[in-house]
Amino acid sequence: TKFDSSHLPEGIERTFVMIKPDGVQRGLVGSIISRFEQKGLKLVGLKFMHASECLLRQHYAEHEGRPFFEPLVKYVQSGPVVAMVLEGPDAIKVGRLLIGTTDPSKSPPGTIRGDLALQTRKNLIHGSDSSESAQREIELWFGQRELVGWEKDSDKWLLERE
Numbered sequence: 001t002k003f004d005s006s007h008l009p010e011g012i013e014r015t016f017v018m019i020k021p022d023g024v025q026r027g028l029v030g031s032i033i034s035r036f037e038q039k040g041l042k043l044v045g046l047k048f049m050h051a052s053e054c055l056l057r058q059h060y061a062e063h064e065g066r067p068f069f070e071p072l073v074k075y076v077q078s079g080p081v082v083a084m085v086l087e088g089p090d091a092i093k094v095g096r097l098l099i100g101t102t103d104p105s106k107s108p109p110g111t112i113r114g115d116l117a118l119q120t121r122k123n124l125i126h127g128s129d130s131s132e133s134a135q136r137e138i139e140l141w142f143g144q145r146e147l148v149g150w151e152k153d154s155d156k157w158l159l160e161r162e
């Protein structure tokens, strides 16, 4: 595989997050990235792009054949998106917790979807749901040279165990 996560310290994961076109159109890019930053997750990849139909069909391959698949591909293709990779302890689970549940009307306050969105068809954001999907999605959306490993000074205040 293109990205080997074995170089990461124990318990440290990388997850793929994408702000969908409604988030960009509504001017929520800064606020959404802030939530991950404030939590302490580290940005290791970030780009602004128009996702191709081909990329989105691969990204959402698990949903192919479902009634919402075609509208979903059209929605996420309808404008530019922000793609990012975030790193930290349990980053995949923590990312999903910050994002909330798929249906924003059922997502609790405090979550991105719970605070900022109303319905599933426009739910602002995607986040990987397992280590397999994280690995697959990072490889799909980012090239090796687009990921930046770096030392974040504040990590010692966030990650230190004693």
Ligand code: GDP
Residues within 6 Å of the ligand: 063, 068, 071, 072, 101, 102, 120, 121, 122, 123, 125, 126, 127, 129
């Ligand atoms: P997620 O992991 O929470 O984003 O949800 P899923 O992986 O189950 O679905 C992927 C995306 O498809 C969701 O974020 C929604 O944008 C869309 N989606 C999921 N379920 C439905 C649905 O029942 N109707 C519609 N219109 N879209 C859906």
Ligand code: MG
Residues within 6 Å of the ligand: 127, 129
């Ligand atoms: Mg999903």
